[in-house]
Amino acid sequence: QxxxxxxxxxxxxxxxxxxxxxxxxxxxxxxxxxxxxxxxxxxxxxxxxxxxxxxxxxxxxxxxxxxxxxxxxxxxxxxxxxxxxxxxxxxxxxxxxxxxxxxxxxxxxxxxxxxxxxxxxxxxxxxxxxxxxxxxxxxxxxxxxxxxxxxxxxxxxxxxxxxxxxxxxxxxxxxxxxxxxxxxxxxxxxxxxDGSYDPCGNVGIGERAQEEGLLVFPNPADDRLVVEYPDGLTRVDRIELLDASGRVVRSEVPLSTGRTTIPVSDLTSGFYLVRVIAGETVHPAARVSVMHR
The missing domain is CATH 2.40.10.10 (Trypsin-like serine proteases)
Known part of the structure; x- marks a missing residue:
């Protein structure tokens, strides 16, 4: 078998x-x-x-x-x-x-x-x-x-x-x-x-991110990504960027409430996934592409 x-x-x-x-x-x-x-x-x-x-x-x-x-x-x-x-x-x-x-x-x-x-x-x-x-x-x-x-x-x-x-x-x-x-x-x-960690859910990763008020731009990105999250999300421990293999390639600790910038100029062109970690909760954000001009 x-x-x-x-x-x-x-x-x-x-x-x-x-x-x-x-x-x-x-x-x-x-x-x-x-x-x-x-x-x-x-x-x-x-x-x-x-x-x-x-x-x-x-x-x-x-x-x-x-x-x-x-x-x-x-x-x-x-x-x-x-x-x-x-x-x-x-x-x-x-x-x-x-x-x-x-x-x-x-x-x-x-x-x-x-x-x-x-x-x-x-x-x-x-x-x-x-x-x-x-x-x-x-x-x-x-x-x-x-x-x-x-x-x-x-x-x-x-x-x-x-x-x-x-x-x-x-x-x-x-x-x-x-x-x-x-x-x-x-x-x-x-x-x-779209792919998902929850195939039986009602919405995909990108749609769920919109529901939670998470925003990632620009998409595709060249030198940096900006992640914005709602004011109600008061505790954000870190924001992670994962590559196609699931490996964490960036882990940023927010310096201020509401927005975090992630440098990506040295990353290989391709697709990535953003995760917002808040305590015990992992908030999914839209899949993003890195494409260098």
């Missing part, structure tokens, strides 16, 4: 310890593209865990974008051959491309960051690629990227991700296995959805 690991990550590159204690076993196949691994389609598989994910695992339920629009920057998060979490970054437009059939995939070239130059490896297939809004726009089929130490020039070779909009309704699979049937069971016509 398949096993699913949660929070299987280190605190930094080659630092800390990756615990494999948060694990679940068993799943149910719900749908796939029926295309021979991308030969005649976009190459996807959807499964559902046999049991609910324990809240103590702290799962984050990813959002998605099936509009057919790629991204100009973002990341892929993957566990090659079951390894600890890896993150690869892109900072140029995803290009509509082909694998076995025309225009079914996104073509990506990876970019270097202050932490190195991420690529993908064998066993990364099926992993998601996110746009700058933190939504999945595709899943990995394969490609030619390698670390330069393995294949000279390999870090500049492309990888190919099956498009989310092709997963949605455009594969040679039965009608009841279109991804749209499973992610939009009410047939609402919605083709984008």
């Amino acid at each position: 398949w096993k699913f690991y949660f929070k299987y990550q280190r605190t930094g590159c080659d630092q800390g310890f990756a615990s494999a204690s948060k694990v679940m076993t068993g799943c149910i196949r719900r749908a796939d593209s029926n295309d021979g691994g991308g030969n005649t389609g976009s190459d996807f598989l959807l499964v559902e865990t046999e049991d609910p994910v324990p809240p103590s695992y702290g799962p984050y339920w990813n959002g998605w974008d099936a509009t057919g629009t790629g991204g100009s920057s973002g990341v892929s998060i993957h566990h090659p051959a079951g390894d600890e979490k890896k993150i690869s970054t892109y900072t140029s437009n995803l290009i509509s491309s082909s694998w076995g059939t025309s225009q079914t995939h996104w073509r990506v070239i990876w970019s270097g960051t202050t932490n190195g130059h991420g690529v993908t490896e064998g066993g990364s297939s099926g992993s998601p690629i996110f746009n700058s809004a933190g939504r999945i726009v595709g899943t990995l089929t394969g490609g030619g990227s390698y670390c330069n130490s393995v294949v000279p020039g390999g870090q500049n070779q492309p990888d190919y991700y099956g498009k989310m909009d092709r997963h949605w309704n455009s594969n040679p699979n039965p009608a009841n296995e279109k991804l749209r049937v499973w992610l939009d069971p009410g047939n609402t016509g919605q083709t984008t959805f």
